[in-house]
Amino acid sequence: MSQWETVIGLEVHVQLQTASKIFSGASTAYGAEPNSQACAIDLGMPGTLPVMNAGAVEMAIRFGLAIGATVAQHSVFARKNYFYPDL
Amino acid sequence: MSAHLDTVCGQLAALASGSTSARALAERALERAAHAQNALNALISSVGAQHALEAADAADYNRKAGRAGALEGIPYAHKDLFCTAGHPTTCGSAMLEHFVPPYSATIHERIGAAGGVLIGKANMDEFAMGSSNEHSHFGPAHNPWDVSRVPGGSSGGSAALVAARVVPFATASDTGGSIRQPAALCGVSGIKPTYGRVSRWGMVAYASSLDQAGVIATTVEDCARVLDVMSGFDPRDATSADRPKVDVDGALARPLAGLRIGRPREWFGAGIEDGVAAAVEAALAEYARQGATVVDVELPSSPYAIPAYYVIAPAEASSNLSRFDGVRYGHRCADPKDLADLYKRSRAEGFGHEVQRRILTGTYALSTGYYDAYYLRAQKVRRLIADDYARVFAQVDVLAGPTSPTVAFKLGEKLSDPLALYLADINTVGVNLAGLPALSVPCGFSQGLPVGLQLVAPHWREDLLYTAGHGYQLVSEWHRAAPPATPQ
Numbered sequence: 001m002s003q004w005e006t007v008i009g010l011e012v013h014v015q016l017q018t019a020s021k022i023f024s025g026a027s028t029a030y031g032a033e034p035n036s037q038a039c040a041i042d043l044g045m046p047g048t049l050p051v052m053n054a055g056a057v058e059m060a061i062r063f064g065l066a067i068g069a070t071v072a073q074h075s076v077f078a079r080k081n082y083f084y085p086d087l
Numbered sequence: 088m089s090a091h092l093d094t095v096c097g098q099l100a101a102l103a104s105g106s107t108s109a110r111a112l113a114e115r116a117l118e119r120a121a122h123a124q125n126a127l128n129a130l131i132s133s134v135g136a137q138h139a140l141e142a143a144d145a146a147d148y149n150r151k152a153g154r155a156g157a158l159e160g161i162p163y164a165h166k167d168l169f170c171t172a173g174h175p176t177t178c179g180s181a182m183l184e185h186f187v188p189p190y191s192a193t194i195h196e197r198i199g200a201a202g203g204v205l206i207g208k209a210n211m212d213e214f215a216m217g218s219s220n221e222h223s224h225f226g227p228a229h230n231p232w233d234v235s236r237v238p239g240g241s242s243g244g245s246a247a248l249v250a251a252r253v254v255p256f257a258t259a260s261d262t263g264g265s266i267r268q269p270a271a272l273c274g275v276s277g278i279k280p281t282y283g284r285v286s287r288w289g290m291v292a293y294a295s296s297l298d299q300a301g302v303i304a305t306t307v308e309d310c311a312r313v314l315d316v317m318s319g320f321d322p323r324d325a326t327s328a329d330r331p332k333v334d335v336d337g338a339l340a341r342p343l344a345g346l347r348i349g350r351p352r353e354w355f356g357a358g359i360e361d362g363v364a365a366a367v368e369a370a371l372a373e374y375a376r377q378g379a380t381v382v383d384v385e386l387p388s389s390p391y392a393i394p395a396y397y398v399i400a401p402a403e404a405s406s407n408l409s410r411f412d413g414v415r416y417g418h419r420c421a422d423p424k425d426l427a428d429l430y431k432r433s434r435a436e437g438f439g440h441e442v443q444r445r446i447l448t449g450t451y452a453l454s455t456g457y458y459d460a461y462y463l464r465a466q467k468v469r470r471l472i473a474d475d476y477a478r479v480f481a482q483v484d485v486l487a488g489p490t491s492p493t494v495a496f497k498l499g500e501k502l503s504d505p506l507a508l509y510l511a512d513i514n515t516v517g518v519n520l521a522g523l524p525a526l527s528v529p530c531g532f533s534q535g536l537p538v539g540l541q542l543v544a545p546h547w548r549e550d551l552l553y554t555a556g557h558g559y560q561l562v563s564e565w566h567r568a569a570p571p572a573t574p575q
Contacts, residue, residue, distance in 0.1 A: 047188065047289040048289075049287060051325045081453065
């Protein structure tokens with residue numbers, strides 16, 4: 001049994017306290033009526049484009065610095081494509 | 088007959104002098120549009136006389152009040168790829184036949200703020216995929232020079248409207264040549280700006296790393312003036328560049344003497360029709376007579392541009408068009424049995440065959456097991472293509488050659504073999520892969536049909552295109568030639 005090494009990973013999702021969503025200006029206020037905070041960008045309507053929320057990036061960097069992590073100087077977005085609704 | 092009304096500059100002068108009004112220009116455009124619609128099928132929808140004349144009256148009022156914008160009172164059409172709030176935006180597809188966006192494209196807002204008067208939405212290949220405007224759910228558009236022939240694509244409707252002198256300019260988009268090739272086939276001028284010059288907000292996405300909005304008009308000067316209104320940083324498009332505008336006046340005033348023109352040998356390859364090559368060579372000779380120097384250059388990666396494009400563009404399209412699922416907007420099949428059935432039938436019914444072909448190709452190229460061999464490899468080839476251009480631009484200011492290998496072909500002629508139609512883009516796709524600005528200007532005729540000269544400049548150097556294109560139009564008459572009157 002001693003040849004086996006236990007490796008445990010934690011994938012932690014944290015909701016950031018930004019005023020708006022990560023890719024659109026729609027509100028993230030908790031407790032609002034369903035579907036009342038989904039804008040055209042969130043719905044992926046034709047011609048709309050996502051724009052990165054700068055506040056979210058700052059928070060991520062701040063967290064990385066706080067825990068002594070190495071912060072990447074250059075990050076890239078790559079789209080993942082699914083054929084099923086990924087919730 | 089007033090040929091000066093064929094241009095934006097001419098119409099602006101007539102408005103400024105009081106010899107015409109925006110209302111009169113709008114009525115003229117609406118009448119010409121209606122007259123040409125049967126023969127050309129260049130419009131998918133008209134905004135209607137009421138809306139157009141209201142906008143025209145507002146423009147006349149602004150002019151009287153001393154607040155005339157750069158395009159105040161000029162009638163125009165949008166390629167039906169650009170969202171216009173409150174008015175159908177179909178992208179030439181059954182999928183969006185009844186789609187009315189609640190938001191407008193940035194270019195629509197900017198042209199409107201400058202006083203432009205929208206007349207209608209122009210026909211196009213479905214979702215901008217095509218080189219002949221034969222892949223439209225609303226039927227093909229026809230070339231005003233010979234209505235049995237294609238106007239080119241995907242911005243066929245835009246080019247046909249301008250060539251037929253219905254409107255002095257029309258917006259268009261270019262992902263692999265879709266502004267330049269129809270401009271060439273219809274004998275008009277068209278510009279695709281540097282990637283990032285014009286905002287893509289509200290322009291329905293085909294291939295996001297290649298798409299750019301531009302304009303088709305009868306002169307280079309008009310293209311420059313309209314592009315000036317359209318361009319500039321937009322915080323709603325993260326790929327739009329924060330760059331100063333082009334000095335249009337300075338570029339137009341600069342002489343041709345001393346301009347260094349590169350003639351890529353690969354652009355004059357085996358597939359180029361003799362008459363096309365002859366007209367282009369004659370144009371190059373004219374440039375030399377005007378004091379420009381023409382030198383042979385090489386773009387060795389040219390043979391790989393079409394294969395790389397037809398891997399990358401369909402890959403990006405497969406991603407961009409996955410939003411059309413019948414759930415939130417667009418066509419939804421009747422009585423879906425379950426989610427899979429909803430997706431399958433909505434998409435099978437909503438998309439035409441060419442769109443389906445490209446989605447399948449793109450999905451394949453991105454799938455596990457094929458991603459490295461196709462998509463990743465194509466992106467590496469893309470870098471080689473961009474490097475070729477960078478290398479030649481160290482020696483020359485602009486590149487010149489035929490925009491299209493042939494003049495306008497007959498409707499139906501290239502439909503049985505998709506690859507034959509893809510090869511229409513042989514000289515244009517490399518430019519999109521490299522993100523460079525490019526212009527097509529009329530340079531002659533072959534078999535009675537227009538021939539286009541393509542000019543390409545380094546990133547952000549639209550000014551060099553204006554100098555080269557406008558300088559040529561000052562000493563040639565090809566851009567003034569209009570097709571015979573369209574039969575009703």
